[in-house]
Amino acid sequence: MFKKKALITDIDNTLFDWFTMWHRSFSVMIENVSKISEVSTEELYRAAKLLHQKYGTAEYAFLLEELDPLLKIYGNKATLLEKIDPAIKAFRSERKKTMRLYPHVLETLKQIKDRGMLALAFSESKAYYSSYRIAQLGLDGIIDIVYCPKDHDLPEDQSSTQLLKVTQRHVLDGAFKKPSREILLKILADSKLNPEEVLYVGDSKSKDIKMAIDAGVDYVWFEYGSTHLNARKEDYDLLKKVTHWSDDEVEAERVLAADGGKMEIPASRIIHEYSQILNFLE
The missing domain is CATH 3.40.50.1000 (HAD superfamily/HAD-like)
Incomplete structure (x- = not known):
């Protein structure tokens, strides 16, 4: 040799373990967004897929602020981010817990x-x-x-x-x-x-x-x-x-x-x- x-x-x-990190943080985030906005998770998934395909990644960091169903409800990025802040915090918390060597x-x-x-x-x-x-x-x-x-x-x-x-x-x-x-x-x-x-x-x-x-x-x-x-x-x-x-x-x-x-x-x-x-x- x-x-x-x-x-x-x-x-x-x-x-x-990337998959566990991605799945847990993404799931928690979407579930929280759905509760806050009253948009179904399935509709959020469909909108997320369009943005993921646009940007060529399934972990687009700026996903929520560009989701069409949320922009239609909240009208602008600033209001949207303010309303869904608990979902963002839930995502970050779960990611921190699961991103471990x-x-x-x-x-x-x-x-x-x-x-x-x-x-x-x-x-x-x-x-x-x-x-x-x-x-x-x-x-x-x-x-x-x-x-x-x-x-x-x-x-x-x-x-x-x-x-x-x-x-x-x-x-x-x-x-x-x-x-x-x-x-x-x-x-x-x-x-x-x-x-x-x-x-x-x-x-x-x-x-x-x-x-x-x-x-x-x-x-x-x-x-x-x-x-x-x-x-x-x-x-x-x-x-x-x-x-x-x-x-x-x-x-x-x-x-x-x-x-x-x-x-x-x-x-x-x-x-x-x-x-x-x-x-x-x-």
Whole structure:
């Protein structure tokens, strides 16, 4: 085995449980908005999906102030935000409770840095949200560079560049989805790394692991992070209701996931705790 010079880690459902955070905070928010406004949750879901598709993300931070059913009731942004403030506070409270690193993530990344290795992150979440997560999870400066897609349009008083003080952020131009062999190889080239000098860790077989294999990069599959949808069909149904994907994209994602489910990952390449990454760096 070649000496590893860098770890590339996925973020969502690899460093922390993104799905639980999203589902609980979004659900609480919409339920509170529905009670305050007397607009049904189903109508709010339909309006949310339109905005999510407009901005290309299912976690648009400025969603409520642009929802048509609410603007029709309250007339303007200022009044709207004042009336639904309890829902916003409920969202933030639930997000704070559920945005937690998986066990041993911080200690493992610190040990990787102590070995003189680079710690890189690669996410499909847009720059604003990826940056926010790294900052809130206490990883600013622990992660050396985060790679992520460019932002949607942000309000003038908001900027994702304000969120990180030490971690560098490399925004990838154009729309992309994992698995992208070309982008992974670009990440390696930026740091003058050869594929055999890198270890990649992610939760998705069909995206992270396939991408690493296609690029000739050593990998470990963080199976624990892939279990977030097990026995949670109803929770996942909510994500499908408000997804930013088109029907064609949903079908493509289903096919990709089905193909990934057929992938045979050697038992020696499966980890259940993040700290087990260190076993592959000896």
